[in-house]
Amino acid sequence: MRTFLTVTLSALLLGAGAMTLAGAQQPAAQPTSAAATAAPSAATERRAQMRERLAQCEQGRGKAQGGRQRGADRGVRILAEIRDNPSLAVVYDLRAIERLYRRQNREAELPEFLRGQLTKTGDTTVRTYIHHRLAQIAARSGDEQVALSQLTQSLNENLGKLR
Secondary structure (H helix, E strand, C coil), X not given: CHHHHHHHHHHHHHHHHHHHHHHCCCCCCCCCCHHHHHCCCHHHHHHHHXXXXXXXXXXXXXXXXXHHHHHHHHHHHHXXXXXXXXXXXXXXXXXXXXXXXXXXCXXXXXXXXXXXXXXXXXXXXXXXXXXXXXXXXXXXXXXXXXXXXXXXXXXXXXXXXXX
16 A cells, blocks of 8 residues: 555656646746756756656557556556546546455445446446446356346346437
């Protein structure tokens, strides 16, 4: 849990810093001395590296430099994706809640929780995700008939929206 929070916090900080830097691209002031023109400052180099890393992450090409860096890159990508897509944000939240249910050994309560969320939304993406999760849970417990029923219900809902 501590690692998850650390990675999430670092991703938020990295994302906030990079967004601030990306939004604050102002024309650089003219250097006043020959030394200033010769070598950029360490802070300027770090800012340039952060901008480059953010661009790579948003394009899905982040360089993996160890587990923590990979987690931070993933966090930045997720934040960038969910910023503009509320359905994806809900699915991401549901997955996080599901992980917590599992860590607390409360997996038996998970189907009831997901069914409750199913009644709260009309969003196709979220409803499809929940139906598929319920089907996976049922199939894992050996109840393939319930799994088939969930997937059929999802299919019928999605086909109904196409008409």
